[in-house]
Amino acid sequence: MEYLNVLKELPGNFMKCGIAGWCLEVMFTSVESVLARDWRLMGRTSLLMFPIYGCGAFLSPALKLIDFWIGDQKVSLPEQLIRHGMIDMVLIFTAEYISGAWLRARGMCPWDYSASRASVNGLIRLDFAPLWFATGLLFEQITKKRSK
Incomplete structure (x- = not known):
């Protein structure tokens, strides 16, 4: 029964994560424009990023499965x-790498991290780890079932 609820909530959660991801990316790239002394705060994203961010809807179900597998001993919140x-x-790193490789093979990848020393094949940046850590927790919160 739990899995039926997850399936029913998935389309709405996909939309939430897709939109939240777009907003986060626009804000993040706006900060990059400030660092380049462009005070217009020109953020940017790609339409292709919506389904990639939307896949964040699968994080909570995956975590529930992992918690069950581990046994989810009564651990503290921290x-x-x-x-x-x-x-x-x-x-997220795995999804970014796979989706980036798939898009690059078709000449459509909207990002290229090759110039970064922390890049892995130009597809992911390891120095973004704290951002993806926080983004995953954010996606988990926005997709959490709220009690009525």
């Missing part, structure tokens, strides 16, 4: 946040 953030970060 320990759970660290564990979930680390798992989210790894899953």
